[in-house]
Amino acid sequence: MSAGADALFRQGLQPRKEQQCMGLIAEFQIHCDALPLVSVAATVPEASIVLSLQYNHGRRPLFIVTVTGGTEQAVERALTNADDIQEWTQIGTAGDTRRYQAVPALSFEEQLGGQIDDLDGLEALATAxxxxxxxxxTAxxxxxxxxxxxxxxxxxxxSFWQRNAEFRLERLTRDAEPKSPGNGLTDRQLEALRTAYEMGHFEIPRRASLDAVATELDISASSLSERLRRAQTQLIQETVATLWPPLPE
Known part of the structure; x- marks a missing residue:
């Protein structure tokens, strides 16, 4: 693995213990379909996938993949077929959430080399x-x-990601500013939730079907279902999920 590719593992994803006080909190999107596990998210769009890295496994950290939603069979088939996963193991479940440990099949140089020209620039990010x-x-x-x-x-x-992929900033605040539940939602997710709520999609019995809400938003029912699931997952993670016991390691 080159220094630049290895830097992507180390930069930002591995906590720096000496850095205690941060000035800005940013929420953003990096659109690059060569990033790890993107093929899995594209194959199972109804699932919410959160990735973290396990650093006690040398220079190629293991992927810890937490999946909420989607059928177990579809998710595990996507993991098996993913080019960037060598092997995987399910290590915990909690309701509709499953956690997997996956061995990466590619170095980041191999993973991103076909799409990002400035791999050496990642080394500078490692010291940020x-x-x-x-x-x-995401997909x-x-x-x-x-x-x-x-x-x-x-x-x-x-700037690095703007030069080498597509970078979209969603939110930038000072770390002292409180964040209310829902601020982590994208504009489209907020619009989908608000429209579904106002049309009575969440009422019992429902006053508006998924198709009706999708027609109002001028999107497909499958796209609406994905937005609502991701929005609901985000809200759960921000609120009640923080009170649950952790999944077993």
């Missing part, structure tokens, strides 16, 4: 004052939340 706390894998990239020491550190990070 930043911590990426959460990675949500076309990663949605992330990170802490940055100052505006310069964030600019270095965002």
């Amino acid at each position: 004052d930043a911590i990426i706390e959460q990675i949500t894998v 076309d990239g990663w949605e992330q939340m990170g802490w940055f020491a100052d505006r310069a550190a964030f600019t270095d990070f965002s």
